[in-house]
Amino acid sequence: MSRSKAFFEENGFFLAKGVFSPKKIRELEEDFDRIVDRLEVDKNTHSLAKGNAYTLNPHQYSGRWMAALLEDGFLNAAEELIGGDIVLSHASLVEKRKSESRASIEMHQDWSYMPTRENTLISGMIHVSGATEEMGCLRVFPGSHLRGRIPDSSRADTDFQERFPIEAATPVVAEPGDVTFFSYFVYHGSMPNRTGTPRKTVIVRILSGRDQREGICEYNENIVLRGFNHHTTFESARKGVVELRAESK
Numbered sequence: 001m002s003r004s005k006a007f008f009e010e011n012g013f014f015l016a017k018g019v020f021s022p023k024k025i026r027e028l029e030e031d032f033d034r035i036v037d038r039l040e041v042d043k044n045t046h047s048l049a050k051g052n053a054y055t056l057n058p059h060q061y062s063g064r065w066m067a068a069l070l071e072d073g074f075l076n077a078a079e080e081l082i083g084g085d086i087v088l089s090h091a092s093l094v095e096k097r098k099s100e101s102r103a104s105i106e107m108h109q110d111w112s113y114m115p116t117r118e119n120t121l122i123s124g125m126i127h128v129s130g131a132t133e134e135m136g137c138l139r140v141f142p143g144s145h146l147r148g149r150i151p152d153s154s155r156a157d158t159d160f161q162e163r164f165p166i167e168a169a170t171p172v173v174a175e176p177g178d179v180t181f182f183s184y185f186v187y188h189g190s191m192p193n194r195t196g197t198p199r200k201t202v203i204v205r206i207l208s209g210r211d212q213r214e215g216i217c218e219y220n221e222n223i224v225l226r227g228f229n230h231h232t233t234f235e236s237a238r239k240g241v242v243e244l245r246a247e248s249k
């Protein structure tokens with residue numbers, strides 16, 4: 001087993017260093033900023049947008065971002081973790097800005113937002129800027145993913161956040177070009193950005209092409225980044241949004 005896979009299996013996350021070159025990340029930052037300029041920050045009601053700039057799917061705005069999702073270094077690192085069939089569920093762009101609030105992204109698990117049948121979905125957080133503790137980098141409870149699906153573990157579940165306080169979690173400090181991969185079971189969140197330097201990330205949600213999203217998917221690009229999607233059918237390719245038939249659940 002590779003070092004990254006062994007670390008990921010034990011801890012529920014893995015920081016892949018220098019996946020994107022400094023030149024590539026500068027170009028990606030240019031398009032990141034271009035996208036942010038187009039967002040009407042205050043009108044965005046998504047919870048991740050509180051005081052931040054947020055949008056889904058930067059690859060729908062920018063060819064450079066589409067190419068980033070197909071970049072060999074990114075997919076090689078992902079392949080170590082979920083195998084060679086890699087399907088994009090969706091991606092989110094977050095520019096986390098200076099804030100005085102307590103927790104900008106409350107401790108939670110991701111599975112309830114995007115459940116899949118085989119639980120292979122992971123996130124790859126592409127660091128466009130640095131992410132220091134002061135800038136509100138990702139914080140995780142290493143090993144918590146081994147407990148699987150915990151009910152009531154979303155960002156709205158204050159009991160969960162009292163049991164697993166964000167201050168006690170491990171900060172994952174990253175540099176531009178790094179990618180933090182994390183399981184959708186690992187308890188994670190992040191504190192506010194206390195600095196004047198925005199923390200820029202694109203979080204890419206991918207799953208194995210042998211797995212599939214459960215139920216009706218609110219957002220699911222269903223784009224194959226590498227290998228094959230073993231569940232795509234004539235019908236699902238036509239509709240884009242898939243409702244699984246009850247008998248096949």
Ligand SMILES: O=C(O)CCC(=O)C(=O)O
Pocket residue numbers: 094105110123136137138188189190201203
């Ligand atoms: O952006 C962050 O710091 C955390 C993001 C997060 O919690 C998530 O993507 O599920």
